[in-house]
Amino acid sequence: MKNTQELLNILTLEDKGDDNFEGDSRDIGSPNVFGGQVLAQSLNAAYRTVPKERILHSLHAYFLEAGNLNLPITYSVQSIRNGGSFSTRRVTAHQGEKTIFILACSFHKEEKGYEHQRPIKTAIKQPEELLSWSDMLEQFGDFLPQRTKAFLSIERPIDFKPVHLPNPSEKKDLPPIVDVWFKLKGDVKGLELPIKQQILTYLSDYNILTACLNPNASEANFGNTQMASLDHSMWFYRDFDFDDWMLFSIESPNSFGARGFAQGNIYTRDGKLIASVAQEGLIRPKKKK
Template sequence: MTTVDDLLNLLVLDKISDDAFNGVSKTVGSPIVFGGQVLAQALNAASRTITNQRILHSMHAFFLEAGDLECPITYNVSKVRDGGSFSVRRVTAHQKETTIFILSASFHKKEEGYEHQIEMPINVKPPEDLLSWTDMRKEFGDALPKGLKSFLEVKRPIEFKPTAFANPLQPKDLPPKHQVWFKLKGNIENLDLATKQQILTYISDYNILVSTLNPHASKAHWGNTQTASLDHSMWFFRDFDFSDWLLYDMESPSGAMARGFARGHIFTRDGKLIASVAQEGLVRPIAK
């Protein structure tokens, strides 16, 4: 995948019936299905059963089994509730006879109310001053660890620019934080809000567990640590567009018992908070 059109082709599912949909998978450099893909495809299935123009405001999901890249995923949607203001959907994802994932999503009618938000972090380096993943691969090339180099060589429809990163050649512990600017590649005009939320959900599963590894970066890295998303929650606050860079500001309040907890906020460049994310992941040292 190289552009947003490729990503949309992945996220928009084939309809089997009014409440069942099929999806395929594309690798992001891992031998198993990327969690963000399953999250976004499940939201695509849920949103297509909403007929009253209600807007997704929150979702909560659990990853139960690793997904097989070669096997189609079937998403079954249950219409839990259509109330006066909110509609709730439950989505179950299957491969063959195995349930690999479950999601609950809530949709809210458009209403006016009080507004406030936290401030965007100050003194964040702008994306123009930073190296992208593509730039890192070109600049450091063969000096990168083999696994990291292979990961960065995968073509993606999103450009990522971290404000800082752990130097694999000079490992040292870092604060439990991580910030990444990101931007879509290709034509992003005329995307409706539901589609933008699905794309944002896909992107939200990238990078977030980095903040759980940073405090241990002197000894822990992706090559000697088993990581996997265990659950994922997301809240959507405001409409937005992808025409400029967005900032994903992440932190990890806790790591314990081979699990790391992380949370993040996604801002527009001008400081508008559009979504918040929380995830717990497996962060298991691999025994030598």
């Protein structure tokens, strides 16, 4: 995928009737279906069954089985409740007879209320001062581990610019913090809020588990560690646009028992908090052969 339109083509599912929808997958450098894709596609299915005036405010999901890139995914939506203010949906994703994913999500009608938010970090470098993943590949490709080089070589509809650029050859433990600027490629004008939330859900599965790996970076890396999303939650707050760089600010309070937990906030460049994310993932050291 090269741009936003190609991403939207993947996230928009085919209606199979009776609240069942079907979608295909794209390779992002992993042998299995990308978790962010399944999250966003399931949200696309759920949105197609709720009143248009209701907007997603939270989702909670479990990844049950690795998805096969070569098979279509069927999403079945169950209407749990339509109340006076909230609508709740459950989505189950299948490949053949195998259930690979479940999602619960809630939609809320627009209401006015009290307001506050955690401020964006200010003492960090801006995107213009940083290298993107493509820049890193171009400048350091000959020195990167083969697996990292292959991952960075995949074309994506999003540019990522990490604020801190660790040197993989240093073998140094790092703080459990990751700050990443991101920006969509291609035309992003005129997108409706449900579509923007689906895109944000897609990209929320990028980068987040890196914060869990950082404190053990002297011995742990992407080559010797099996990593996979186990569960994923998001809370959505304010409307926004993708017309500028946005910041995903992540921290990991704990890793233990081959699992790591990370949480983060997503901001517009001018400091508006638009969503929060929490994920637990598998962080399993690979056994030496």
